Amino acid sequence: MKFPLQRLCSSLRDIRLHDARTATAIGRWLGVAVAVCFVTGLVSHYEQHPPGWLGNALPSRPVWGYRVSQGLHVATGIAAVPLLLAKLWAVYPRLFVWPALRSVRHALERLSVAVLVASALLELFTGLLNSAQWYPWPFSFVPVHFALAWVLLGGLVLHLAVKAPEIRAHWRLHSAGTLSLPAGDGPDRRSLLRAVGAAAGAVTLTTVGQSVTPLGALDLLAPRHPGHGTQGGLPINRTAALAGVDASAVRDWRLRVDGPRPYELTLDELRALPQREATLPISCVEGWSRTARWTGVPVRDLLDRAGAPPGALIRVTSLERHGAYRVTEMAHTYARDPLTLLALRVNGEVLSFDHGYPARVIAPNRPGVLQTKWVSRLEVL
Template identity: 70%
Template sequence: MRFPLRFPSGPPVTFKARLHDARTATVLGRLLGLAFAVCFTTGVLSHFFQHPPVWLADRLPSRPYWGYRFTQGLHVVSGIAAIPLLLAKLWAVYPRLFAWPPFRSVRQALERAAVAVLVAAGVFELFSGLLNTFQWYPWPFSFVPVHFALAWLLIGALMLHVAVKWPQIHAHWTRRSPGTLVLPEAAGPDRRTLLAAVAAGVGAVTLTTAGQSVSALGRLDLFAPRDPAAGPQGLPVNRTADAARVTEASLRDWRLTVAGPRPYTLGLDELRALPQHEVTLPIACVEGWSRNARWTGVRVRDLLERAGGGPDARARVVSLEAAGAYRVMEMGRHYAQDPLTLLALRLNGEELSLDHGYPARIIAPDRPGVLQTKWVGRLEVA
């Protein structure tokens, strides 16, 4: 199969590869569409857990306690796996992308414009998401809102593309479809070999990066941005005390203020004298890494109840950090009243290090790491 193309000037260019055909593109498109669907669904969940709208804040569940760890890990794993699939899909269809003239009718012009949006959004969404896992932001805009908005643009363009191309997709969906091209045995690398190579590439990329999210694959974690076991007290640190401008000197006279109908304050020794509870919960960050740890501290619901909060009380938590997007954190009632939610004082049997939020931090089930507020100075009945 050949695809002759003619550019504005110069001789015709002929693509001789025998696998730039509709059947190959359909098979790769199915796999890529599945990866996009998983990545989009888990990404929307992640966004609403991280930035819940008012109507959803009190409805977000705190169980299963590992829920966010699972969905966010799946989000990052599926996004990384989609990169080689997208590259393979673009390779299969690139002769069509550069066909000349670019369109012959208004309908074809609209179709190609949708494809341009789909390709541009897909490439930028996946590669910017990959850079986010490295916490590298070489652009002047805020990553989270742009990434979220672009995801909707991408999924919309994908649905439009599938709708327009459905007759061709249906014609090449299976090997027995009437439109499927059967390649001769002597035609060089066949479709099965190509797909096996793509599958091997996706598998290699996934196995060597998923260890930051899947503990069982930790030994294969060769290329993931983070090692979940590397860091003070066995946990990585995204935001250090220096970055938050919190120092030991500023904490010398630290006291926790609990605001409510019956407000009170507690020093660190008074907090340690209260009933202590130990839980094993994961820290799960939006960059995809996660790790279980043992946390010891006072239940948040006990602190809220002492301040006059009822059984449905929510909480507002204020950090001592000087500035930051998550300095003030709102906690819905399911989290605030969950017995696993602690104002933690100890990590893995040791007093919290300064980078992990000394003297006190929040640890709650099924929450993004950015909402596990460190250096807590004020807790309010909301």
């Protein structure tokens, strides 16, 4: 009878680990991760695609703002993956109860769970693949990822509303001290929660080094390493070859600045202007970031020469032949910041083609996709 008894005890422990207390404990961690990921995702989206009322008022300080917010976004998104899988494991027996629909309230609960699970899985795993720049789907990632975030939030609100009576009852029992663990159940649950916490901590620690450079030595699983790149240890996402920029494209390069007093500059004339150095991070939406020392002409000096008014929105055009960010807009808060440069050098070296030769934008607190490379035109709007 020894082995059947052991199997019976193991089965009972397994059943207890699929209970509401286990799901609630994991759900709290998952809720914190999703909340941080959602808020920082909104920051990232609106900095990349600002609505009209915000388009010319985005803040350029602190200089590390986007680095921190996007690093948190990707780190919490990755940490949420093992938490979500553990949460689904804890509740999956209840996903297959029969009869499937017992009442209107039960139908709403099932609907909220279906929306919540589907949107969470899609949101996290498409985000994870985006961090590796792998897109095995036919749709555009950014708008779908943004829309799914709101669907996930709506599913969560609906789920909490439907489960509110049970949540209140649970907390009343907890507050009254009448809620206790069955004998022998505590150690099993604690072991499970320790394992889930260790898994979330491990994937975070081995990926967050792509943004937190002091932890770069532990950056084992992230798709980018902040010290690996073609110039000055700076990684790149989009090469000159992919953008269609080569030596012939820059042979007769001239910078055109359009404003009340338009003018053009050759590369030699641009190099002859007063230069400034700025130590700024370049931070990518995929989560990696790296600080570098940039040298170039302050953008505001170029705009003043063209007679641009102080609050003007600026359009930046690249030499690249195709791409979603070939033409971007820069708020006056960036354009007038003394640290915003039309950079010609990085870490003391002339920019390489892959890093934007002959000139690129570098600005504080700005997403990497908007730090336009191969700049050919600045236009005062």
